[in-house]
Amino acid sequence: MQGKVYLVGAGPADAxxxxxxxxxxLKRAQVVVYDxxxxxxxxxxxxxxxxxxxxxKRASHHTMRQEEISRVLVEEAKQGQLVVRLKGGDPFLFGRGGEELELLVKEQIPFEVVPGVTSAISVPAYCGIPVTHRDYCSSVHIITGHRRVDKQYNIDFEALVRTGGTLVFLMGVTALADICSGLLEAGMRADMPAxxxxxxxxxxxxxxxxxxxxLPEEAERRGVETPAIIVVGEVCRLAERFSWQExxxxxxxxxxxTRPRELVxxxxARLREQGAxxxxxxxxxxVPRECAGEVxxxxxxxxxxxxxxxxxxxGVRVFFENLKKCRLDIRSLSAVKLAVLGNGTGKELEKYGCYADLMPQQAYAQELGKALAEACRGGERILLFRAAAGSQELLEELxxxxxxxxxxxxAYDTVYETSPLIDVRAEFEEKKTDYAVFTSASTVRGFAESVPGLDFTKVRAVCIGRKTxxxxxxxxxxxFMAEEPSMDAVVRLVEKLAGGSL
Known part of the structure; x- marks a missing residue:
């Protein structure tokens, strides 16, 4: 059985x-070859x-040569795998996607191309720079700024200057001075915004x-890290007026x-909306427990x-998965009242067409126990459908x-797992990440298990409640603990921390 290769553009960085x-x-991928x-x-x-x-693959540093990458794609596909070649930006814009297709076509490997959002357009947009604007230019030109060691630029700077359009140089930061010099020597105005x-x-x-x-002197003074792009043109004047992300x-x-893998x-989403x-x-x-008979x-x-x-x-999700396995549906709940711990659990329940009869004002296990206890008069039968490591406080109240x-x-266990793709330890020890948000004690423990050797004193933890x-x-x-155990309160707390008001 022959597999298939997808060349997929991952965009600039923002998920x-x-x-x-x-x-x-990507969700169906069996093999992922990534940049x-x-x-x-x-x-x-x-x-x-x-x-x-x-x-x-980065400028001047390739873990694997291009020929080897193409060979790997072919070999994995011939083993019947669904292979995703995941590239930053767009596969065909200086991504060498065309070169990888050459061998796939030669070996008669099925393939598809999924275009990606290119940094040449999206990064200026996030920085308030429209690459075209009728009052400033009528064209945009994207040029690779990468140059092989000891080689001259194969760029017609004079032709670029004559266009009068916006120029976007990708992978050219290390040669910024040469690019600016080439443009100036070709007749570009010295005061052209860049x-x-x-x-x-x-x-x-x-x-x-x-x-x-x-620009070269200013970039050196302020320090620039890669990846970065260079934009030249009158539209750069708009960067401050049109800024929005910052x-x-x-x-x-x-x-x-931190979150369970199965949940979005x-x-x-709320933190991203606020710019983080x-x-x-x-x-x-x-992981559902092996207790099918009892369940x-x-x-x-x-x-x-x-x-x-x-x-x-x-718990809600696992419950309804089990209900389906037993060939039962929500009619089985017609005589049962439903109690949930917190808005998140209530909203998950609503996805299945059910609404909670009881939800405590504060999302703590003890509070749910108290609320249930108050609703009972004696003799009631209560089913708690939850993780094996559930809080005893709920039972104590009942x-x-x-x-x-x-x-x-x-009905299920929480299993800790690690990420092989992200160096979480470096994120905190090198101060790349500002805060960690935890919405349960189990995710705190899972985080700790996933990052052995991390100096936890370097983690600024925003917690949803007391146990967390x-x-x-x-x-x-x-x-730092939210004023109440809700997502809204957590987001407000993060905003206060970021704004320096705490």
Whole structure:
């Protein structure tokens, strides 16, 4: 059986700019051959069981030669694998995608190309620079700034100057002085606006605006890190007027959010909306327990319970997965009242067409226990569908009501896992990430398990509640707790921290 190769453009870095088609293909990948310029957010979407091949391509530093990369794509496809060649930006814009297709075509390997958002357009946009504007120019030209060692530029600078359009140089920061000199010698005005844009669409985004004659000196004075692009043209005048990304409350902040692998993080989405670069780390994985007989017997007798209680969105998801396996549906819940711990769990329940009858004002296990206890008069039967390592505080509160019978069904486990793609230890020890957000004590423990050797005192932990904070305190983290256990309160706390008001 022959496989297939997809050349997929990952965009500039921001996971929000990854195309829907690219994400769809990546989720099915069996082998992923990826570049150093692929953003961490996109790397986090790679399936856990996919084979990973890092070819590490950056200017002047290739982990694997281009010929070897092409050979690897062919070999993996011939083994019947769905192979994703994941490239920063767009595969065909200085991404050497065409070169990789040459061997695929020769070997008759099926392939598809998924275009990506190029940094040549998106990075200037994030820095307030439209690459075209009717009042300033009528064309845009994208040029590779990379030059082989000891070779002259094969660029017709005079032709570029004559266009009068916006010039975007990719991979040219190390030769910035030569590029500016070439443009000046070709007749470009010395006061032509120009910019160096560093690490666009990330928290480390920085723009240096000057002129063609002063940009090399200004870039050296302020320091520039790669990857970065060079933009030359009148449109650079608009950078301050049209700036928008850096005006968001969390712009320039990088935040790690831990979550179960199976769940899309609403917290991450909220933080991104406020301008943060969010690194999602699946620190735990939800694994249904091998207790099919007990679960099936309990679900078939749901009508014998007065209350069904969930303490997490994962519990809701696993419950309905088991309900389907038993060929049951929501009609089984017709006589049962539903209790949930927190808005997140309630919203997960709503996805299945059900609404909670009871939700405590504060999302703590003890508070859910108190609320359930108050709703009982004695003799009720309660089913707790939750993780094996559930809080005992909930049970302690229910034990105070005479005659209440509780079936504490340990339906799933939380398994800790590590990320082979992201050096989380370096993120904190090198101060690349500003805060870690934790929404449960289990994700704190999962994070700790996933980063052996990390000096946890370097982690600034934003915690949703008391138990989460206690778990982070135990590790020696610098902790901050939201005023109430809700996502809104966590986001407000992060904004206060970022703004220096705490």
């Amino acid at each position: 929000g700019l990854f195309t829907r088609r690219g994400e769809e293909i 150093a310029l692929v953003g961490q957010g996109v790397l986090g979407m790679i399936p856990r069981d996919a084979k990973l091949i890092n070819v590490g 910019a160096v844009l560093q690490k666009g669409t990330t928290a480390a985004q920085k723009k240096i605006i000057a002129t063609v004659s002063t 005006k968001k409350p969390l712009a320039g902040k990088k935040i790690l959010v 993080s609403e917290m991450a 670069e969010v690194l999602e780390l699946p620190a735990i994985r939800i 099936e017997e309990t679900l078939k007798n749901l009508r014998t319970f007065d209350w069904l209680a969930f303490t997490s969105p994962s 034990a105070k009501v005479p005659g209440v019978v509780v079936n504490d069904l340990a 904070k206690a778990a982070a305190d135990e590790l020696g983290m610098e902790t």
